[in-house]
Amino acid sequence: GDSVTQMEGPVTLSEEAFLTINCTYTATGYPSLFWYVQYPGEGLQLLLKATKADDKGSNKGFEATYRKETTSFHLEKGSVQVSDSAVYFCALAPGGSYIPTFGRGTSLIVHP
Amino acid sequence: SQTIHQWPATLVQPVGSPLSLECTVEGTSNPNLYWYRQAAGRGLQLLFYSVGIGQISSEVPQNLSASRPQDRQFILSSKKLLLSDSGFYLCAWSQTGTGNSPLHFGNGTRLTVT
Numbered sequence: 001g002d003s004v005t006q007m008e009g010p011v012t013l014s015e016e017a018f019l020t021i022n023c024t025y026t027a028t029g030y031p032s033l034f035w036y037v038q039y040p041g042e043g044l045q046l047l048l049k050a051t052k053a054d055d056k057g058s059n060k061g062f063e064a065t066y067r068k069e070t071t072s073f074h075l076e077k078g079s080v081q082v083s084d085s086a087v088y089f090c091a092l093a094p095g096g097s098y099i100p101t102f103g104r105g106t107s108l109i110v111h112p
Numbered sequence: 113s114q115t116i117h118q119w120p121a122t123l124v125q126p127v128g129s130p131l132s133l134e135c136t137v138e139g140t141s142n143p144n145l146y147w148y149r150q151a152a153g154r155g156l157q158l159l160f161y162s163v164g165i166g167q168i169s170s171e172v173p174q175n176l177s178a179s180r181p182q183d184r185q186f187i188l189s190s191k192k193l194l195l196s197d198s199g200f201y202l203c204a205w206s207q208t209g210t211g212n213s214p215l216h217f218g219n220g221t222r223l224t225v226t
Binding site: 032034041042046051089093102104 | 161
């Protein structure tokens, strides 16, 4: 079946550091890929998405590129802020299905 | 624009008591609706999903049930809560008809069973 694997957290960075959170997936067909962010005590919010190979999703300084050859969708940001501290979830939605598969989440802690 | 409302925000219930959590969506019609639970450790567990009124699919057998009495209303219930039902419950919706549609989550209900 479909699966999403994220790097274990927590990821701890200083403000203005470069961020990478790795995400790889296993799926049949051509899924859409998503990153969600969850701030403490809140629900998940869509951060960005990509629907086909080589698409780049971007939002709020975060970027991720849909790499079909490496089945990856790594999240990056050039300069993190304290306010980026949250849990980040990678997810896929198989084509034609409305049941997404989520990774386990990666906690990001940014220190001033 | 579409909005999702979930309540209550927090709930403390004794073991053996009933549960009813409600979720409503505004600004869209015939959404797909979902209930997730997030236990300590952050992972999301899909409990139920619905593609239409009265159509409920259960992903995990347990003492919880779900109902969809109206197009944009989704209710999570239990007749008798267990300690293991404690967690953070999230309702979500997505646009019907395509797997490209992301999920939109409510702010969650923190349930503590004592």
